Amino acid sequence: MSDVYKVIHPNKYFNDYISLNVRPDGRKFDEQRSIKLNANAISNADASALIKCGNTTVVCGITLELATPKAEEPDHGFLVTNVELLPLCSSKFKPGPPSDYAQVISNTVNDIIKNSKCIDLKDLCIVSDKLAWVLYCDMVCLDNDGSIIDACITTLITSLKSLSLPAVSFDVETEEVKVDISNKTLLKVTGLPVATSFAIYQSPESNIVLTDPTTFEEEMCGGIGANLIVCWNQGLLCGVQKYGGGNIPTESQKNLLQVAKKRSKLVEEVIETCLS
Amino acid sequence: MVAEDFKDFKLKPMKCELNYLSKSDGSAILAQGETVVLASVNGPLDIKITSQSMEKATLEVLFSAKGGKPNVSDRFKESVIRQTCETAILGCLYPRTGITVTIQELEDFGGLLTCAVNCTCLALLNSGLSMKHVVAAVGCALDDSGNLVLEPTYDQIQSAAATMHFVFDSRAKTLVTGFTTGIFSEGAYDEALERCRAASDLVFDFYREVVATYCKVIG
Numbered sequence: 080m081s082d083v084y085k086v087i088h089p090n091k092y093f094n095d096y097i098s099l100n101v102r103p104d105g106r107k108f109d110e111q112r113s114i115k116l117n118a119n120a121i122s123n124a125d126a127s128a129l130i131k132c133g134n135t136t137v138v139c140g141i142t143l144e145l146a147t148p149k150a151e152e153p154d155h156g157f158l159v160t161n162v163e164l165l166p167l168c169s170s171k172f173k174p175g176p177p178s179d180y181a182q183v184i185s186n187t188v189n190d191i192i193k194n195s196k197c198i199d200l201k202d203l204c205i206v207s208d209k210l211a212w213v214l215y216c217d218m219v220c221l222d223n224d225g226s227i228i229d230a231c232i233t234t235l236i237t238s239l240k241s242l243s244l245p246a247v248s249f250d251v252e253t254e255e256v257k258v259d260i261s262n263k264t265l266l267k268v269t270g271l272p273v274a275t276s277f278a279i280y281q282s283p284e285s286n287i288v289l290t291d292p293t294t295f296e297e298e299m300c301g302g303i304g305a306n307l308i309v310c311w312n313q314g315l316l317c318g319v320q321k322y323g324g325g326n327i328p329t330e331s332q333k334n335l336l337q338v339a340k341k342r343s344k345l346v347e348e349v350i351e352t353c354l355s
Numbered sequence: 356m357v358a359e360d361f362k363d364f365k366l367k368p369m370k371c372e373l374n375y376l377s378k379s380d381g382s383a384i385l386a387q388g389e390t391v392v393l394a395s396v397n398g399p400l401d402i403k404i405t406s407q408s409m410e411k412a413t414l415e416v417l418f419s420a421k422g423g424k425p426n427v428s429d430r431f432k433e434s435v436i437r438q439t440c441e442t443a444i445l446g447c448l449y450p451r452t453g454i455t456v457t458i459q460e461l462e463d464f465g466g467l468l469t470c471a472v473n474c475t476c477l478a479l480l481n482s483g484l485s486m487k488h489v490v491a492a493v494g495c496a497l498d499d500s501g502n503l504v505l506e507p508t509y510d511q512i513q514s515a516a517a518t519m520h521f522v523f524d525s526r527a528k529t530l531v532t533g534f535t536t537g538i539f540s541e542g543a544y545d546e547a548l549e550r551c552r553a554a555s556d557l558v559f560d561f562y563r564e565v566v567a568t569y570c571k572v573i574g
Binding site: 186317320328 | 434527531536
């Protein structure tokens with residue numbers, strides 16, 4: 080019965096739950112979904128990880144390639160991130176070129192990783208101005224049920240942490256490149272950015288903040304995707320984005336950052352356990 | 356932290372002209388320092404049935420950069436502006452229609468996106484669409500020694516450790532939109548938020564001035 084109710088009168092359905100201090104999936108307002116993380120999920124990628132956060136499933140694969148560095152930054156390698164939201168993950172996405180929303184997600188994930196400076200691009204350079212690694216990090220969303228940026232960042236960082244680069248020898252005179260696959264070193268990753276999404280629901284009395292929202296909750300809160308994304312990187316903030324939805328009351332601002340901080344510690348533990 | 360400590364703030368000089376374009380429903384050109392943006396608003400208009408919404412007006416935002424091809428970061432700017440406007444406009448008064456906002460970058464000497472948000476807000480005021488509140492965007496940068504610089508210049512942004520941009524509403528001064536780059540501590544974030552909140556008053560005062568010059572009744 081309640082399923083029918085959800086379709087014909089979604090706003091009232093959602094409001095009825097919220098007024099009883101519970102979310103449609105039975106969680107409390109500040110409760111997050113359980114995380115399942117699996118490193119090296121794809122055997123033919125150089126590094127990979129799969130995350131399931133509630134129903135949201137994202138798989139990340141990293142492939143390595145060699146290239147010549149850009150002339151203006153001869154000591155820097157490349158880190159290319161891309162998020163794909165295929166029609167598979169939600170009915171909102173159509174085949175063809177990526178939608179505006181997909182581009183925004185991709186851009187946000189890229190910004191967070193760049194801002195956190197967890198990878199020093201200089202580590203990816205092999206010979207200045209001649210040879211550098213390109214890390215193609217492709218994230219594919221299999222099931223989109225909200226808080227997609229959190230899932231993307233977590234799988235990406237897990238993959239990066241499990242990535243090892245083969246030794247490369249470069250002959251300057253003949254420009255011959257030799258890759259020694261048997262001799263691999265782990266890529267240095269400093270810090271561990273963790274993003275936490277929130278949706279802010281405008282109820283008549285006060286604005287209610289929902290941690291780790293599902294797609295339905297995101298829709299009800301009026302934003303396109305999550306309303307607030309807080310990204311912690313080992314005690315420092317590396318991105319606070321707020322778009323649409325209800326406005327944040329000043330007093331709950333501090334509390335939100337703390338909730339995100341707590342979650343970042345938890346996700347850090349999950350990643351460490353997964354990789355050990 | 357007391358807001359009064361920040362009363363002596365100065366923002367970059369703002370210059371604005373409304374009704375800059377003759378054919379659009381509302382338009383504004385705004386210069387904040389040397390950054391100049393032109394915005395035009397059309398609506399409520401007829402749109403194709405697939406993008407109509409029964410609940411509220413559909414907002415379309417187009418951002419055109421000064422030169423070159425449109426890229427992914429333009430989509431990000433559009434998304435920021437669209438979501439900001441969506442909270443400000445009373446969209447439920449115009450169901451099944453579309454509102455188009457076009458923003459043209461003319462000069463960028465830092466703070467382009469804050470200028471674009473403010474300019475869009477002025478264009479919306481000029482178009483006469485019903486709004487819940489007006490919005491004011493203020494940006495600041497954190498330099499390497501940890502000092503906050505309000506409305507940074509282009510060079511300051513390039514050398515900054517972090518930049519933060521906030522959009523506030525005019526009623527309760529709550530945070531409508533915010534986005535940041537770089538790494539910063541929680542304390543720096545809180546301080547930046549409070550300073551920008553205090554500085555947003557200057558932007559709201561400027562809006563009032565602009566509207567008063569164009570509408571003799573209020574003045």
